[in-house]
Amino acid sequence: MRKPADAVVIELAExxxxxxxxxxxxxxxxxxxxxxxxIA
Structure with a gap:
């Protein structure tokens, strides 16, 4: 990653x-x- 501040982390289903x-x-x-x- 070049810019960690621009990262989005999506936790996936078990x-x-x-x-x-x-x-x-x-x-x-x-x-x-x-x-x-x-997802709503």
């Missing part, structure tokens, strides 16, 4: 192949909002 997904994005707050809306 039993998933991975425990978390870490992505770097230009606008972390907007990304979190989009993900929260998608």
């Amino acid at each position: 039993g998933a192949p991975y425990s978390r997904l870490v992505i770097e994005t230009a606008d972390p707050r907007a990304t979190v909002t989009l993900v929260e809306q998608a």
